[in-house]
Amino acid sequence: MHRLLLIPLLLPLVCAQTPSPISGVDLKAIDKTVDPCQNFYQYACGNWMKQNPIPPQYARWGRFSELANQNQEVLRKILDDAAKNQQRSPIDQKLGAFYSACMDEAAIDKAGDKPIQPGLARIMALADKKALAAEVARLHSQGVPVFFRFDESPDFEHSTVTIADADQGGLGLPDKSYYEGPKDEATRQKYLTHVASMFKLVGVPAAEADARAKAVLTIETALANASISRVARRNPKLTHHKLTLAEFEALTPDFNFTAYLKERETPAFEKMNVAVPDFFKALNTVIETASLDDLKSYLTWHYVSAYAPTLSKPFVDENFDFYSRYLTGAKELQPRWKQCVQATDRQLGDALGQKYVAIAFAGQSKQKTQELVTIIEKQMASDIDSLPWMSEATKQQALLKLKGVTNKIGYPEKWKSYAAVDISSTNYAADVRNAREFEIHRNLEKIGKPVDRQEFGMTPPTVNAYYSPLENNINFPAGILQPPFYQSNADMAVNFGGVGAVIGHELTHGFDDSGRKYDADGNLRDWWTKQDDEEFRKRVDCIADEYSKFSPVEGAQVDGRLTLGENGADNAGIRLAYMALLGGLDNGTISKEKLDGYTPQQRFFLGFAQIWCNNTRPESFRSSVRTDPHSPDQFRVIGVMQNVPEFATAFGCSAGQPMVSANACRVW
Numbered sequence: 001m002h003r004l005l006l007i008p009l010l011l012p013l014v015c016a017q018t019p020s021p022i023s024g025v026d027l028k029a030i031d032k033t034v035d036p037c038q039n040f041y042q043y044a045c046g047n048w049m050k051q052n053p054i055p056p057q058y059a060r061w062g063r064f065s066e067l068a069n070q071n072q073e074v075l076r077k078i079l080d081d082a083a084k085n086q087q088r089s090p091i092d093q094k095l096g097a098f099y100s101a102c103m104d105e106a107a108i109d110k111a112g113d114k115p116i117q118p119g120l121a122r123i124m125a126l127a128d129k130k131a132l133a134a135e136v137a138r139l140h141s142q143g144v145p146v147f148f149r150f151d152e153s154p155d156f157e158h159s160t161v162t163i164a165d166a167d168q169g170g171l172g173l174p175d176k177s178y179y180e181g182p183k184d185e186a187t188r189q190k191y192l193t194h195v196a197s198m199f200k201l202v203g204v205p206a207a208e209a210d211a212r213a214k215a216v217l218t219i220e221t222a223l224a225n226a227s228i229s230r231v232a233r234r235n236p237k238l239t240h241h242k243l244t245l246a247e248f249e250a251l252t253p254d255f256n257f258t259a260y261l262k263e264r265e266t267p268a269f270e271k272m273n274v275a276v277p278d279f280f281k282a283l284n285t286v287i288e289t290a291s292l293d294d295l296k297s298y299l300t301w302h303y304v305s306a307y308a309p310t311l312s313k314p315f316v317d318e319n320f321d322f323y324s325r326y327l328t329g330a331k332e333l334q335p336r337w338k339q340c341v342q343a344t345d346r347q348l349g350d351a352l353g354q355k356y357v358a359i360a361f362a363g364q365s366k367q368k369t370q371e372l373v374t375i376i377e378k379q380m381a382s383d384i385d386s387l388p389w390m391s392e393a394t395k396q397q398a399l400l401k402l403k404g405v406t407n408k409i410g411y412p413e414k415w416k417s418y419a420a421v422d423i424s425s426t427n428y429a430a431d432v433r434n435a436r437e438f439e440i441h442r443n444l445e446k447i448g449k450p451v452d453r454q455e456f457g458m459t460p461p462t463v464n465a466y467y468s469p470l471e472n473n474i475n476f477p478a479g480i481l482q483p484p485f486y487q488s489n490a491d492m493a494v495n496f497g498g499v500g501a502v503i504g505h506e507l508t509h510g511f512d513d514s515g516r517k518y519d520a521d522g523n524l525r526d527w528w529t530k531q532d533d534e535e536f537r538k539r540v541d542c543i544a545d546e547y548s549k550f551s552p553v554e555g556a557q558v559d560g561r562l563t564l565g566e567n568g569a570d571n572a573g574i575r576l577a578y579m580a581l582l583g584g585l586d587n588g589t590i591s592k593e594k595l596d597g598y599t600p601q602q603r604f605f606l607g608f609a610q611i612w613c614n615n616t617r618p619e620s621f622r623s624s625v626r627t628d629p630h631s632p633d634q635f636r637v638i639g640v641m642q643n644v645p646e647f648a649t650a651f652g653c654s655a656g657q658p659m660v661s662a663n664a665c666r667v668w
């Protein structure tokens with residue numbers, strides 16, 4: 001007995017000889033044949049890139065995808081289990097039935113286009129253009145993105161209240177620019193073929209299908225011409241126009257908005273935001289001038305396209321062929337279980353999410369992340385205080401805004417209930433439609449009500465994070481709070497480079513070229529002195545010019561204006577995280593020793609670079625530089641390193657080397 005009692009006594013002695021913490025650096029990813037001062041991304045990720053070719057089902061493959069893949073395995077187990085034990089709880093019943101219906105390819109193939117036939121017949125039966133508004137409302141209620149968007153948003157002048165929000169929309173190609181100029185002629189031809197193929201799949205005679213596809217392209221081209229660009233949309237002033245309902249209706253006399261709102265069962269309201277008023281004038285011209293038959297073709301195409309992934313194999317394949325194979329370079333469909341896991345996450349996110357966090361986000365995760373956020377927020381306050389170019393008056397406003405930032409970590413306080421959603425294990429397309437209708441209607445009912453800032457805009461398993469300017473909050477779903485972003489057993493240097501920089505990134509969005517135009521309460525209000533506004537612009541111009549020089553692959557040029565907010569957030573985020581690193585070295589929570597041969601500063605920069613290890617197909621680059629506000633991952637590393645003198649010091653780089661910019665940019 002006594003001998004046994006000795007065992008615990010020995011334990012503290014063993015623990016007292018504190019073992020070296022693990023560095024957390026992914027040594028296998030590093031390509032030591034590369035000079036870090038020549039290309040730090042290649043150094044940090046070169047071997048990872050060699051060892052991780054893109055699987056055929058993907059357009060790109062990186063650390064985010066690895067983690068998303070792991071999360072999907074967890075979700076798959078939850079769903080397999082729910083499918084087998086559907087009667088166990090109301091949540092299992094919904095999840096299990098939805099997942100089973102999606103997995104039942106035999107039944108889906110047998111049904112062909114039957115699930116959408118009633119909807120198609122309804123469109124074809126429209127008697128005149130007056131009947132259009134109610135039909136557009138029905139399609140919007142089912143998530144079919146025709147003509148324009150109509151939903152809800154916090155009021156940009158009183159951000160605690162929800163108002164109706166109407167915006168441009170209605171395009172089938174990824175961006176308005178695809179509809180203009182000779183550069184995209186081949187893509188438009190491919191699109192026409194795709195649209196015609198979809199028409200043929202729903203029984204339109206081949207001779208008619210081409211003409212109908214052309215009518216679709218003509219209508220979409222008119223909508224594209226009237227749309228404002230993604231870069232213009234970064235300026236909130238260009239997408240915020242408060243109009244009365246009567247003023248809005250006057251923009252589109254040929255489209256009966258009263259009938260539209262009635263069909264959508266929208267709560268009554270007097271004023272709304274009309275993001276792009278000129279777009280609605282152009283929409284009216286489209287409706288006035290296009291034939292009823294062409295308008296029906298347009299609605300039919302979008303209806304089929306929106307539901308294609310829920311239909312039989314020919315629809316799934318045709319949809320994949322254009323939107324994935326052609327536009328992103330992916331070679332194969334993802335396995336069915338992955339498609340179904342993703343669909344369940346999209347449609348029943350809070351049901352699946354609560355089961356996910358119980359498994360994957362237990363214990364100290366939430367509290368630990370909160371501590372990190374608090375550390376980074378403190379760094380931002382002292383960073384703002386120390387800015388040499390900003391006046392005291394603007395600094396006070398910036399600090400007020402920082403103080404107003406709230407953070408949400410992991411998962412929402414209260415879960416949505418899907419009790420009212422009709423889900424059956426035998427009709428997948430209907431399940432998706434019912435879930436979409438439920439969510440779209442739930443959102444629309446918020447019009448006129450207080451904004452619920454506790455709601456999450458991403459589901460818990462999502463490997464991502466976001467900042468909401470109108471709510472002034474940062475949001476970290478449970479899915480991202482894992483290795484390689486955060487390794488609970490590793491030294492904090494690498495963690496500050498990973499999740500620390502991500503937290504700093506999101507926080508900075510409140511102060512980027514777009515976010516800085518909102519105040520602490522989330523209202524669109526100018527709190528900058530004229531002089532500080534000019535100084536800010538000068539500094540972000542430097543970043544825009546730097547990134548505009550980057551090209552990941554021939555035929556794809558980074559747009560420094562489109563990516564300005566993200567690049568600014570990356571550059572400031574790493575600075576805040578670096579300040580946290582210095583704090584940790586000061587207070588002894590970070591090992592000053594070399595670990596795995598790297599100093600704490602080197603580990604920090606490696607931790608940052610290695611979350612971005614990635615391989616991307618050329619097709620994907622060519623699409624994403626036009627639509628994605630984030631720079632390609634390699635430039636998210638290189639662009640930042642060039643601006644941070646502490647990086648050069650850490651790795652002993654000297655002036656003139658590629659990772660050391662003679663014209664380093666700094667805003668925050």
Ligand SMILES: [Zn+2]
Pocket residue numbers: 505506509566569
């Ligand atoms: Zn961002």
